[in-house]
């Protein structure tokens with residue numbers, strides 16, 4: 001994250017609420033991912049934070065991209081729009097996966113000329129892709145255990161392992177090419193066994209497909225879910241990487257291309273929110289601070305992402321347990337009921353929250369007329 005002095009300076013210069021992105025941290029996270037998982041190409045999941053400058057920095061670092069809508073696709077496409085058409089098509093084929101298993105007909109139509117990889121997980125989608133995006137490469141999304149993930153995804157997407165090979169053969173019969181398999185173990189997965197189990201399940205499906213005569217698969221997409229180090233209970237990334245590497249090397253030959261779709265891991269630690277105290281009250285004996293950012297805005301992850309963020313003061317002083325409220329009139333707009341903050345903070349004082357780069361500004365709304373935080377980039 002950015003230095004405290006810098007955050008205060010930026011807040012003075014731009015006002016609050018403020019969302020500060022440190023691009024050195026983005027580059028470092030990308031490098032860490034590549035260092036510990038050398039076999040795995042990182043497709044940044046744009047959903048986590050679709051800011052064009054973030055996408056550009058990761059593009060420059062060599063990242064590939066996971067998109068789930070045409071607007072997300074176009075944000076990435078902007079990075080390559082000046083390349084000649086052929087180079088652009090090759091880049092899209094190599095470096096974009098459209099990883100939303102359910103796509104509208106219109107979306108498939110728009111996507112088709114770009115010839116991208118798309119995920120699917122049922123027969124209905126095969127019929128749609130055949131009709132509207134027959135030039136796509138297919139990746140079958142498998143349903144895998146999401147035990148212990150902060151955000152569960154397995155109830156919405158994924159083919160059961162028992163039907164997986166039937167769905168591959170069905171797509172093949174429809175004249176489509178299934179390039180490989182994908183899964184998602186759940187977001188912020190601190191239970192590393194989820195990855196081990198999922199890779200083993202994918203290896204079983206791979207083998208069954210080969211045994212039943214389908215030999216065109218050449219990629220495995222191990223999805224997202226790589227945990228951000230929100231607190232000390234999250235075990236180091238290199239421990240997870242060691243487990244993943246061991247399973248990949250044991251179960252998949254060298255010529256299989258391995259990809260992953262890290263979202264949170266790349267951006268969470270790169271974002272810091274700075275807000276200002278706009279009111280102060282004592283309610284039921286408890287000190288309450290009201291700030292100019294809240295759960296409808298940068299702190300939306302409290303609701304949508306099941307994430308908790310700590311508020312920190314720049315000023316030091318005798319602390320007590322306080323409530324921190326957002327600025328809207330909705331009682332849901334509570335950042336925290338139990339933050340240890342100095343009791344003598346005043347109107348105008350600033351607070352900050354670290355590790356808030358993922359699933360935060362991305363789901364901010366203009367609810368109740370309060371504008372979203374201004375985004376400032378530190379990119380030396």
Ligand SMILES: *Cc1c(COP(=O)(O)O)cnc(C)c1O
Nearest residue numbers: 045099187224225261262263264
């Ligand atoms: C949201 C999502 C991701 C990113 O997940 P993280 O937990 O942020 O790494 C990757 N792939 C798919 C298909 C997703 O839906």
